[in-house]
Amino acid sequence: MKSLQDSLYNWLTIKIVCDERPDDTAAADTEKMFFDILSEEHRISDIEVEKDDFMYFVHYSKDRERKKSRFPRELIEVMLNQIQNEPEKYVNYPED
Structure with missing residues (x-):
């Protein structure tokens, strides 16, 4: 288990990517994974x-x-x- 501070950092970093790229399915999946760690492992809520x-x-x-x-x-x-500086490296591929 990572520290709460590390988990918050990881979640927040990908959350702001999700906020800017709402169609980015990889970012959304990663944000959900870190959110689940915060709620399930660290027992935090009302973020x-x-x-x-x-x-x-x-x-x-x-x-x-x-x-x-x-x-x-x-x-x-x-x-x-x-991602914004090199968008060609971060193409969002649609789900099949």
Whole structure:
């Protein structure tokens, strides 16, 4: 089991890709996998994301407490930026 912080990081990184590429089935499948890890292994719920000019903030409930983690935007947006800079390497293939 990875740490909660690592799982939140992985989920958030792919979630912002999904938000920008709603037809990307691989990203959607990966986001669901990480979301399931958060809910099943780490037992968190009520996840909400906000961002400002520098950070992403992930609010969630765990053990009946409201908690928050933060991540620098430059780290979270690396994958999205890479996809946007080289779209030919990240073609979304339709499902058969």
